[in-house]
Amino acid sequence: MSPLIDSHGRTKRKLRISLTDRCNFRCTYCMPEHPDWLPRKSLLERDEIARLARLFVAQGIDQIRLTGGEPLLRRDLVECIRAIDALREHGLRRLSMTTNASRIAPVAATLVAAGIDDFNVSLDAVDAAVFQRLTKREIAPVLDGIQALADAGASVKLNAVVVRGDNEGEVVPLLEWAMARGLPLRFIEYMPLDAPGHWRRDAVVSEAEMLAAISARHSVESLPRESDPASPYRVDGHYPLGIISTVSHPFCATCDRLRITATGELFTCLFSPVGTPLGARMREGADDETLGATVRRAVWLKDAGYAARPGPVERTITMHAMGG
Numbered sequence: 234m235s236p237l238i239d240s241h242g243r244t245k246r247k248l249r250i251s252l253t254d255r256c257n258f259r260c261t262y263c264m265p266e267h268p269d270w271l272p273r274k275s276l277l278e279r280d281e282i283a284r285l286a287r288l289f290v291a292q293g294i295d296q297i298r299l300t301g302g303e304p305l306l307r308r309d310l311v312e313c314i315r316a317i318d319a320l321r322e323h324g325l326r327r328l329s330m331t332t333n334a335s336r337i338a339p340v341a342a343t344l345v346a347a348g349i350d351d352f353n354v355s356l357d358a359v360d361a362a363v364f365q366r367l368t369k370r371e372i373a374p375v376l377d378g379i380q381a382l383a384d385a386g387a388s389v390k391l392n393a394v395v396v397r398g399d400n401e402g403e404v405v406p407l408l409e410w411a412m413a414r415g416l417p418l419r420f421i422e423y424m425p426l427d428a429p430g431h432w433r434r435d436a437v438v439s440e441a442e443m444l445a446a447i448s449a450r451h452s453v454e455s456l457p458r459e460s461d462p463a464s465p466y467r468v469d470g471h472y473p474l475g476i477i478s479t480v481s482h483p484f485c486a487t488c489d490r491l492r493i494t495a496t497g498e499l500f501t502c503l504f505s506p507v508g509t510p511l512g513a514r515m516r517e518g519a520d521d522e523t524l525g526a527t528v529r530r531a532v533w534l535k536d537a538g539y540a541a542r543p544g545p546v547e548r549t550i551t552m553h554a555m556g557g
Contacts, residue, residue, distance in 0.1 A: 236292065237532045240533055246293065246489045247294065247297075247298070248493065249298045249299075249490065250298070250299055250317075250492075250493045251494050252301055252302070252313060253303070253306050256301055256302040257306065258335070259368060259370070279316060281515060283317060283319075285524075286316075287320055289491070289528070290324050294324075297320075299314070299317075300331045301332075303335075305335075305340075311344070314347040315347050317348070328349055329350060330352050331353040333354070334378030336378070337378040337382065341385040342385040345382075351389070353392050354379055354392065358407065363403055366399065367399055383414075392418075392421060397435065397438050401442075404447065418474055420477070422438065422478050422479055422481060423436055425544060425545035426503065426504075437480050439480070440478035444466075451469050454468075454470070460487045462477050480539075483539045483543075485539055491532065492555065496512050497511045497513065501532055502539075503555070505536075505548075509528075
């Protein structure tokens with residue numbers, strides 16, 4: 234099959250697959266206070282996940298990231314990883330995972346052995362009280378998980394969403410904590426993807442504000458931006474820092490990502506109001522040719538993204554169900 238290209242000329246190389254909508258954290262920017270979990274029977278089975286992954290790899294996707302919810306809550310996680318890892322002979326180059334790391338310490342080595350190349354760990358604060366206020370959970374298991382991944386030889390990157398009034402004071406401490414441990418870090422501007430009516434523009438700490446706080450204590454050099462969503466910087470001449478500034482500086486023009494929810498809906502953009510129900514059509518008996526044509530049409534019709542439609546997206550699905 235031909236590569237997946239949208240009408241704006243953007244070729245898709247990366248796919249995010251949510252394994253579950255369930256999460257053991259309650260991050261204020263992601264999860265409704267009282268989430269309604271999807272019925273388990275509506276979630277994709279392992280063979281369905283593998284089938285969709287194979288379909289996308291056949292169309293040029295060469296990097297897959299497993300997300301949630303929290304992937305570690307999926308009982309057959311290791312088997313799912315192995316099933317997707319088997320696609321390397323068909324063109325898959327990289328298999329990654331996004332996690333809160335709170336349950337990962339006992340299985341870190343197992344996940345690496347099963348095929349995960351790198352992990353993105355959500356860490357929005359290093360101050361224990363701030364972390365608990367944001368996530369409603371303790372920080373110690375997360376730090377243990379990060380250490381376990383390092384001990385297992387895994388490649389680890391930290392992600393931190395910055396929300397005014399919650400953790401903007403953690404920007405410099407978190408940076409210095411990550412620098413001391415040689416862990417790459419990406420700050421993320423607070424995006425309008427949580428419960429309807431919750432997001433506020435004045436809660437966004439912009440890329441410029443983060444850089445100003447960092448520059449007061451460290452030298453910061455801007456680097457050329459490529460297809461990655463993060464604007465790259467070099468701190469103190471050696472440390473790699475990224476800032477994903479979707480609100481103040483959208484990266485839509487170079488977006489090469491797609492995502493599939495835990496029920497098999499394809500969302501061509503993080504801010505798409507509706508998805509394409511691949512899982513439902515697969516269960517109705519659609520063959521790979523039909524599913525492939527459905528994917529190509531959905532990708533071709535992908536709009537310009539947040540840059541063209543800034544502000545909250547109106548839809549029933551929230552971030553924990555969409556996939557981080």
